[in-house]
Amino acid sequence: AQSVTQLDSQVPVFEEAPVELRCNYSSSVSVYLFWYVQYPNQGLQLLLKYLSGSTLVKGINGFEAEFNKSQTSFHLRKPSVHISDTAEYFCAVSGSFSGGGADGLTFGKGTHLIIQP
Amino acid sequence: NAGVTQTPKFQVLKTGQSMTLQCAQDMNHEYMSWYRQDPGMGLRLIHYSVGAGITDQGEVPNGYNVSRSTTEDFPLRLLSAAPSQTSVYFCASSYRGGRETQYFGPGTRLLVL
Numbered sequence: 001a002q003s004v005t006q007l008d009s010q011v012p013v014f015e016e017a018p019v020e021l022r023c024n025y026s027s028s029v030s031v032y033l034f035w036y037v038q039y040p041n042q043g044l045q046l047l048l049k050y051l052s053g054s055t056l057v058k059g060i061n062g063f064e065a066e067f068n069k070s071q072t073s074f075h076l077r078k079p080s081v082h083i084s085d086t087a088e089y090f091c092a093v094s095g096s097f098s099g100g101g102a103d104g105l106t107f108g109k110g111t112h113l114i115i116q117p
Numbered sequence: 118n119a120g121v122t123q124t125p126k127f128q129v130l131k132t133g134q135s136m137t138l139q140c141a142q143d144m145n146h147e148y149m150s151w152y153r154q155d156p157g158m159g160l161r162l163i164h165y166s167v168g169a170g171i172t173d174q175g176e177v178p179n180g181y182n183v184s185r186s187t188t189e190d191f192p193l194r195l196l197s198a199a200p201s202q203t204s205v206y207f208c209a210s211s212y213r214g215g216r217e218t219q220y221f222g223p224g225t226r227l228l229v230l
Contacts (some may be wrong), residue, residue, distance in 0.1 A: 020155075036219075036221075043221035043223045043224055044219075044221060045159075045221065046219070051216070087160035090159060095215075103165055103213040104150055104162040104165050104175055105215055106162075109157055
């Protein structure tokens with residue numbers, strides 16, 4: 001079974017400041033990791049993903065994340081946030097629910113990023 | 118491309134009533150899935166399908182039924198609604214499976230009284 005822990009339920013940050021959203025995972029199968037963003041009253045959209053290769057992954061809107069296998073982490077970072085980054089951010093790991101392959105995603109509980117002017 | 122569409126956007130049910138949440142995609146994706154989102158819980162997988170005629174259970178399948186008769190459609194059925202099924206439901210699709218980028222619909226907000 002797989003699990004995802006997002007260590008902060010809410011992160012307030014001033015505009016133009018850097019931010020890091022933390023994510024730790026556990027999985028007994030090969031790891032595929034994702035960050036999704038949910039803007040108010042909308043569905044989720046992919047920010048970035050790690051499947052293999054370089055451990056530093058770049059995504060949309062200036063976000064990046066680093067896969068750290070020894071620490072089982074996949075933290076999301078942005079060097080300078082904007083008001084429009086206010087949203088809910090979800091870390092997810094692909095996994096198996098029926099004993100087969102990677103059947104679906106296990107999500108963390110989410111981190112609400114609040115940008116203060 | 119409309120992407121992933123869901124109907125209705127909002128629904129109120131009484132305990133014991135049945136209903137079907139509709140999901141359709143026009144991207145010719147083989148894989149489709151249903152998640153529920155509850156406050157402070159993230160999203161949890163209910164059921165998924167890897168192609169027409171093939172479905173399987175996710176993390177929280179109890180109280181829900183699915184079928185996949187076409188590539189485009191993946192309806193979710195609540196046979197006897199319970200207050201614990203009050204939630205926001207999201208449908209998602211991808212080309213082949215759970216390891217790929219999932220494309221999410223806008224969601225259906227369900228309230229069971």
